[in-house]
Amino acid sequence: MRAMTLRPPVCAAALLLLAALPLPASDSHWQSWRGPLGTGEAPGASPPVTWSETENVRFKVPIPGRGHASPIVWGDRIYLLTAVETEEPAAPSEEEPSWRRNVRAGGPVRFVVLALDRATGSVVWERTAAELVPHEGTHPHATWASASALTDGEHLFAHFGSRGLYAYTLDGEPLWSVDLGDMSTRNGFGEGSSPVVSGDTLVVNWDHEGDSFVVALDKATGEERWRRARDERTSWSTPIVVEVDGRRQVVVSATGRVRGYDLATGETIWETGGMTVNTIPAPVHRDGMVWVTSGFRGSALKAIRLPGARGVLDGGDAIAWSYDRDTPYVPSPVLYGELLYFLKSNSGILTAVRAETGEVVFGPERLPGIENVYASPVAADGRIYVAGREGTTVVLRHGPSLEVLATNELDDGFDASPAIVGDELFLRGRTHLYAIAESAGGGQGSQEPAPAGGR
Numbered sequence: 409m410r411a412m413t414l415r416p417p418v419c420a421a422a423l424l425l426l427a428a429l430p431l432p433a434s435d436s437h438w439q440s441w442r443g444p445l446g447t448g449e450a451p452g453a454s455p456p457v458t459w460s461e462t463e464n465v466r467f468k469v470p471i472p473g474r475g476h477a478s479p480i481v482w483g484d485r486i487y488l489l490t491a492v493e494t495e496e497p498a499a500p501s502e503e504e505p506s507w508r509r510n511v512r513a514g515g516p517v518r519f520v521v522l523a524l525d526r527a528t529g530s531v532v533w534e535r536t537a538a539e540l541v542p543h544e545g546t547h548p549h550a551t552w553a554s555a556s557a558l559t560d561g562e563h564l565f566a567h568f569g570s571r572g573l574y575a576y577t578l579d580g581e582p583l584w585s586v587d588l589g590d591m592s593t594r595n596g597f598g599e600g601s602s603p604v605v606s607g608d609t610l611v612v613n614w615d616h617e618g619d620s621f622v623v624a625l626d627k628a629t630g631e632e633r634w635r636r637a638r639d640e641r642t643s644w645s646t647p648i649v650v651e652v653d654g655r656r657q658v659v660v661s662a663t664g665r666v667r668g669y670d671l672a673t674g675e676t677i678w679e680t681g682g683m684t685v686n687t688i689p690a691p692v693h694r695d696g697m698v699w700v701t702s703g704f705r706g707s708a709l710k711a712i713r714l715p716g717a718r719g720v721l722d723g724g725d726a727i728a729w730s731y732d733r734d735t736p737y738v739p740s741p742v743l744y745g746e747l748l749y750f751l752k753s754n755s756g757i758l759t760a761v762r763a764e765t766g767e768v769v770f771g772p773e774r775l776p777g778i779e780n781v782y783a784s785p786v787a788a789d790g791r792i793y794v795a796g797r798e799g800t801t802v803v804l805r806h807g808p809s810l811e812v813l814a815t816n817e818l819d820d821g822f823d824a825s826p827a828i829v830g831d832e833l834f835l836r837g838r839t840h841l842y843a844i845a846e847s848a849g850g851g852q853g854s855q856e857p858a859p860a861g862g863r
Contacts, residue, residue, distance in 0.1 A: 433831075438827040440832075441478040441556035444784065446648050447692045448742035450828035453788040457803050458814045459844045466843040469529035471836070472519060475553030476600070478825040479834045479841060482559050482578065484526045486827075488841065489566055491552035492518040494539075500548065502695055510545035510596040516550055517542055517550065519568045523580060526832075529843060533580035538571045543590050545607065546598030549782070549823070554600035554644075556824075563627060564612060569599035573612065575630060584630035588623065591616040594642035594686065604658070606649035609671055613656050615643040622647070622660060624674060634674035640664050643812060646690040650698065652714040659691050662701040666691075668709070668717065680721040682709045689740040693746075699743065699763065703735035703753050711766060732838065734759050740825075744787035744806055751781055756796060758810065760768035773810045775802045777817070784825040793821040795835060818842060 440446050462835060473492035480487050493692040495515030496804040504510075518539045522701045542552055555567040563583065564624040566574045570590045575583040584587040591599050595617050603612045610627040620638040625631065638660075645661045649671060656671040663686070667679040683702035691700045693714075701709045709731040717726045735751040741750035756778030759771030778796035785794045789815065799818050820837030827834040833844040 409769045414516045431493055434522040436481075436483055436829065437478075438481040438829050440470075440480060440558050441562070441646070441825055441827075442690060442692075442740065442784065443828070444806065445694075446690075447694065447744070448740065448784060448786045448825075449744050450786065450788040454827045454831055455788060455793075455828050455833035455844050456831075456844055459816050459818075460551060461819055462816065464844055464846055466527075466832070467529035468526070468719040468840050470839060471522070471841050473518070473553070474551040475824045475836075475840065477553050477836070478556040478783075479836050480557050480559060481526060481829045481834065482561060482828055484843070485532060485578070486524040486526050487527075487557045487559065487564055488524065488553070488836065489520045489568070490520050490522065491568075492520055494518065500545075509548065510598070510773055510847070511548050512545040513542050513552070516540055519553065519566075519571050521557070521564070521566045521576065521580075523564075523578075524841070526587075526829075526843075527848070533581070535576065535580055537566055537568060537574045537585070539788060540571065543570060544592065544598075545596040547595075550598040550600065552598070554598065555575070560605050560627065563605075565605065567603050567612065569601075572776070573603070573625075573630070575627070582829050583628075586625065586630045588612065588614060589618075592618045596644075600644040604647050604793040606648055606671060607655055611646050611647055611649065611671070613643075613645065613660050613820055614660055615640040615645075617642055622658065622669060622674070624658075624671070636669060636674045636676070638662070638667075643687040645687050647703075648691050648693055648698075648716065649747050650693045652696055653716070657714075659693070659698055659700075661687055661689070661691050661702070663702075666700050666712070668689060668714070678714075678717040678719060678721055678726070678728065679713065680710070686737070688738050689736050692743045694743060694763075697739065697763070699731075700736045701738075701741055701750060703737040707733045707735040709735050709750070709766075711763070718769050720801060728764075731766055734772045738782045740784040742785040742787050742792065745794065748787055748789075748849070749792055751785070751794070754780055754782060756781055756794070756802075758794070758804075760810075769808050770810050773811050775804075776812060777815045778802055782823040786826050786828055788828045791830070793824055793826055793833065797821050798822060799837075801826075802837070 473490040475490040485677040495653035498512040500509035633641040684706040687702040711728040777800040780797040803814040824836035835842040
């Protein structure tokens, strides 16, 4: 660990409180980018099926800067990360082939944490976590704020990768910050893995072209508990924490190997063959089974039985089934009911399989109005929501065939994953944050600009 800063004022009681607060009802939180179950499902929620710029938009507010960080929700607040460039980005080098040209900052970038009012979209508080020139570029379609915020109901964690990991109270008081170093990503394409929290432990995966590792921190203080070296190159997959056989373990998907680590000690519990190059999708888990996917320069999907899994699993019974076509590159799959839904690469081509057996239920089938997708699908109330980069969100009926319920268009493009809470759907576009909710008179709410200040 290069540096850790404990920021006053921090009350002693806050530092000593290690147990997570009880989760509120699922209709009042979406605490991480894959929701309360970590699968993309919002239990008990029922957002609208149809909307437009003039229908079922509770508010639409401008967001300063750029970011792929997904909105998260806790109680009456929405939390969002963004990167505000103070100067125009530098032009990509014409000497590089077009597919690997990255974008460099033209000057210092402000790394900003926003708390917004869930009802109106107005800014409750704003903090600038850091202001500096990023040490390397990022992919032209990526941003310097691609990891999503995370909360346990007590702390808010803002991960800006090489620019630092920051902890705040939910009212915006700084608690601590940690500098884990500078990543060197493949082709300078940028960073994007989000942290995960379980109990009193925060876990960060740090796979890059240098010395890769996974690290566990005390969530109350930022102090390092353990660190394990990883023989991996750049990946962007977010870890998950699951409880199996009475032990909590961290599951990390990557190109070389997929591994499960003991959350308490960092010991490797099991491992199996990895995914494709540039692993990005997060694993999903339910009832002792974990599904891992990736889809660049190949296709890979594995269903792994975790009870009793120990050591090297290759070729053993712990691999329940595998699939080798039409898997996602950037979007994570969504697990809903008995089905696992996933997109082909970054396209609007969808497949659904039975999660337990891998049997194909339908697909691959093309979704109407969607060409390119970075956002991960989400699910609620018997429906699947897929948001496209061009501004179209398709709503599907959950079931054994592809049934389109609605094709909704907005004046923005969506790279961040949606959040669903209660009867609301939150969409973070390239320029605006939308709150989609049924309204008797239709129409559109506040468009007051979010400030670009902060402290």
